[in-house]
Amino acid sequence: MGYRIVFAGTPEFSVAPLRALLASEHEVVAVYTQPDRPAGRGRKLTPSPVKQLALEHQLPVEQPESLKTTAAQATFAAYQTDLMIVVAYGLLLPPAVLATPKLGCLNIHASLLPRWRGAAPIQRAIAAGDAVSGITIMQMDAGLDTGAMLYKAELPIHPEDTAQSLHDKLAPLGAQALMTALALLPGLTPKVQDEQQACYAAKLTKAEAQIDWQADAINIVRLIHAYNPWPMAFALLEEQPLRLLNAQAVTATVTTGATAQSHQAGEIVALDKTGLYIACGQGQVRLTQVQPAGKKPMSAYDFAQARNLIGQVLR
Incomplete structure (x- = not known):
């Protein structure tokens, strides 16, 4: 059974899951991504990798500065979605948005939660000497990567892995994990995260x-x-x-x-x-x-x- 989906993501990491959804029985009705940012030596406004893919497929693209306004929330609600899929989007989802899709909002997170919640899970896992990383498909709530977990896929971290090489392996795994989770969704049992095991992946500086x-x-x-x-x-x-x-x-x-x-x-x-x-x-x-x-x-x-x-x- 296909779902009506709004996809929200911004960087290259988000591209593989969107490609997987576009090749599936699910219907992507709109794509949310960060506003275009200056990039390169000329500081020219540049669309995100996710926006570029969305435009190739003639999908509606929304780029609000915030989802906290009444107007932004009304636009989102008008898409009448079953699910919102979020991958490294970069905007906070307020409670009104989280509650809008019929089946809620799912996040693809690049760690084995509850380890490495936050902005830099790939980098912090390597820096800490973790032997394994992976993908967690979780239900989103108002906290930072605190929602109930639906599905996990593990991936070993090799001694020679850089953040770039691990990113490049986790991105397709994220797409694969998402498609598996969507296929199993009606029968998946959400698992509450163990707060005692949680740690935070602070943004890099x-x-x-x-x-x-x-x-x-x-x-x-x-x-x-x-x-x-x-x-x-x-x-x-x-x-x-x-x-x-x-x-x-x-x-x-x-x-x-x-x-x-x-x-x-x-x-x-x-x-x-x-x-x-x-x-x-x-x-x-x-x-x-x-x-x-x-x-x-x-x-x-x-x-x-x-x-x-x-x-x-x-x-």
Whole structure:
């Protein structure tokens, strides 16, 4: 049985579920997305990835600044929907909107709730060293990702995963989980989240992206991966920012011309074709891919050519 659906989403993560709905027996009667934002060097107003897909399929597109106004709520109610599907929409849904669809509002969330409620579940899971992530299909309520859970799909997090690579695996899984949940919807039993297990995935900031080399090498690598592609981990080398795109924790100490005990945290201690070795509070980090200011991403080995980096300190 097909449902009448309003879809709400904005970034690339929301595109796969919308594509799945458009290819299904369900009817997408309208798409809600964030207003067009300036993007690129020219700061030209640019439609969201979800809006671009909606326009390709000649779907009505709504872009209210808020859903709290009477006018916005009347527009929404006029679509007479069975369900609202929400994926990284970016606007708060007031109680009047949550109560409008006959069967409520469902959210596709990129974590295994109640772990990592909030804005940055993918990045926080990598930073914390979680072994598994996944998708939760949940009923929306007035809280932040606090609604009852309907369906979950798990996905392992690999040591080499960045936020980008995990995002790219979770997006199609979100679409798959949604379609499974919709097929099972009449028989699914909502499960209340355990508040004792809940944790919050705070929004990322640029301020947190500067690496503290006093930390453990394993944790530093997790942060480098979690912050790729944004806000991108960085360090200062000769007072210039150096973005850190990819890295590995090294178990055996690698050094050039000095004892390991003499190295300070952040010191570049060795170089080989696999990367630059950085002393940390515990262990070493091998930087494999970096991006100097004003340049394109490059291997750390290529970056080191024609530079005398051994003994220099990243801040």
